[in-house]
Amino acid sequence: MGVVLTEETMALIARFEQLTGASSRDVVKDDENDRYIFIVNPGEMGRAIGKNGANIKKTSDILGRRCEAVEYADDPAQFLRNCLLPAHVSEVQFSDYDGGVIAHVMVHAEERGIAIGKSGKNILKTKQLALRLHNVSDVYLE
Numbered sequence: 080m081g082v083v084l085t086e087e088t089m090a091l092i093a094r095f096e097q098l099t100g101a102s103s104r105d106v107v108k109d110d111e112n113d114r115y116i117f118i119v120n121p122g123e124m125g126r127a128i129g130k131n132g133a134n135i136k137k138t139s140d141i142l143g144r145r146c147e148a149v150e151y152a153d154d155p156a157q158f159l160r161n162c163l164l165p166a167h168v169s170e171v172q173f174s175d176y177d178g179g180v181i182a183h184v185m186v187h188a189e190e191r192g193i194a195i196g197k198s199g200k201n202i203l204k205t206k207q208l209a210l211r212l213h214n215v216s217d218v219y220l221e
Contacts, residue, residue, distance in 0.1 A: 082211060091115060091142070098141060099134040101127035104151055107207060112200050114145040118212065124150045147204075155213040159184055162205040166194035179216030182209060186220055194220055 082105050084092075092103045095115075101123040107116040119127045127148040128135050139146040152158040156171035159182055170185040186194045195202050202220060209215035 092117070094142065095127075095138060095146070098138045099127050099129065101134070101148075103127075103148075105212065107204075107211065109204070109207075112145075112198075114147060115142060116204060116208065117146060117148045118151050118208070119148050120151055122150075124148060149204075149208060151212070155182070155209070155215055158213060159205060159209060159215075159218065162208055163194050163201065166190040166201075168194075173215070176216070180214065182215050182218045183221055184218060191220060 084105070088106050088108075091106045091108075095101070095103050095106065095117050102120045103117045103123075104120055105118040107118075109116060117127065126134070129137075135146055135148060149158075150161045152161055155173070159171050160168045163184065163186070166186050167190055168184055168186055172183045172185075174181050174183065184194075193201070196204075202218065206218045209218055
């Protein structure tokens with residue numbers, strides 16, 4: 080699929096960077112869950128969130144939508160772990176299926192609810208970002 084930055088996404092990234100001081104490489108507008116998901120560069124999560132969440136909250140208030148940040152990783156397995164935080168991922172395996180790559184993510188049973196999220200929004204975010212940034216066709220929690 081790949082990342083295409085429109086004028087709107089570039090403006091959102093610039094505003095995010097101005098408000099938080101953290102550099103971002105992408106943003107996804109999730110209209111269904113009324114949120115923006117910013118993909119921040121490695122090592123920038125602390126700055127993006129801020130002390131006691133001040134930066135991300137200020138950004139949410141100014142942009143008028145809930146804002147979330149996910150730390151980018153070149154390694155698809157690590158990126159999936161980052162997407163599912165705070166759930167603990169014990170293992171990530173990849174398989175080929177019908178011309179696409181499927182990720183099998185092992186999460187402890189007591190943390191499955193965290194990984195899935197309310198109304199499935201965490202796993203949907205993970206699937207969307209995995210496809211967009213790492214060309215992973217689907218993500219299964221196991």
